[in-house]
Amino acid sequence: MRLRSLLFVPGDRRDRFAKAEASGADAIILDLEDSVSTQAKERAREAVASHLANTAPVHRLVRINPVDGPDWQQDLACAVRADGIVLPKAQGAATVEMLIAHMAPHLRVLPIATETPQAIFELGSYGRVAERLCGLSWGAEDLPAAVGAVSSRHPDGSFTAPYEKVRSLTLFGAHAAGVAAIETVYPAIDDMEGLKSYALRGAYDGFTGMLAIHPAQVPVINAAFTPSEAQVEAARRIVDAFAAAPDAGVLRIDGKMVDAPHLAQARKILRRVEQDG
Numbered sequence: 001m002r003l004r005s006l007l008f009v010p011g012d013r014r015d016r017f018a019k020a021e022a023s024g025a026d027a028i029i030l031d032l033e034d035s036v037s038t039q040a041k042e043r044a045r046e047a048v049a050s051h052l053a054n055t056a057p058v059h060r061l062v063r064i065n066p067v068d069g070p071d072w073q074q075d076l077a078c079a080v081r082a083d084g085i086v087l088p089k090a091q092g093a094a095t096v097e098m099l100i101a102h103m104a105p106h107l108r109v110l111p112i113a114t115e116t117p118q119a120i121f122e123l124g125s126y127g128r129v130a131e132r133l134c135g136l137s138w139g140a141e142d143l144p145a146a147v148g149a150v151s152s153r154h155p156d157g158s159f160t161a162p163y164e165k166v167r168s169l170t171l172f173g174a175h176a177a178g179v180a181a182i183e184t185v186y187p188a189i190d191d192m193e194g195l196k197s198y199a200l201r202g203a204y205d206g207f208t209g210m211l212a213i214h215p216a217q218v219p220v221i222n223a224a225f226t227p228s229e230a231q232v233e234a235a236r237r238i239v240d241a242f243a244a245a246p247d248a249g250v251l252r253i254d255g256k257m258v259d260a261p262h263l264a265q266a267r268k269i270l271r272r273v274e275q276d277g
Helices: 014-019 038-052 072-078 093-100 128-131 142-147 163-177 192-205 215-224 229-244 260-276
Strands: 005-010 027-031 059-063 084-087 106-110 181-183 207-212 251-254 256-258
Touching: 005 093, 005 215, 005 256, 014 027, 014 106, 014 163, 027 038, 027 084, 059 128, 084 093, 084 251, 128 163, 142 163, 142 229, 163 181, 181 192, 192 215, 207 215, 229 251, 229 260
Parallel strands: 005 027, 005 207, 027 059, 059 084, 084 106, 181 207
Antiparallel strands: 251 256
């Protein structure tokens, strides 16, 4: 499942579903949680179930309500035709295990894995349920509220030290589990230059995709998480050079010393290109 961009759309806004699917996003997330008021939950479930009855050109995930509340089982019932479930307030593999005991076997789970203080200490546990995951993501809004922080961000939009750490732990937790590492949202919808820098930084650091909150963000995110022609060409040179010298531990390529970690990274880039194709 290619997941460079995942676009949220409120589950009670049926009029936005088609636009979201036409945005170029690799997946849309039909949201039944935060963007839907309590009074609109049932209407949203009906809209989502009706929409999922038809085919679509993109992957479709449904964000259910937290599993410690009253709504998630009804949410899950309406999402049976989705491709996956976005799980908020996840607290490690145990939460996923509890969820998958109630859901259809074809569904995969994308945990939002950092929304409670307890969850931070479970980021290394997701390998236990990796075969049922389509990735791992994080959030920067619920956690500061839970601990009484003023914000997760400085005035310039950069993350404060505790939330930089949480971001890094999510990145490593995803890769330790062998699943896609999905960067969190960029909330300044009109700041396309800021979005570009943020998305490129995510790709540079090792994230493989990103959550989006507006269709206009999707092309910027897709571009950031698609390997450039220069990256692909450099990766091919590395792979070809080691294929031609299978007994070599270190090679000099383009004036640089290249060894096993560089070869592994090159192979990852080429696998992503094959997946995108």
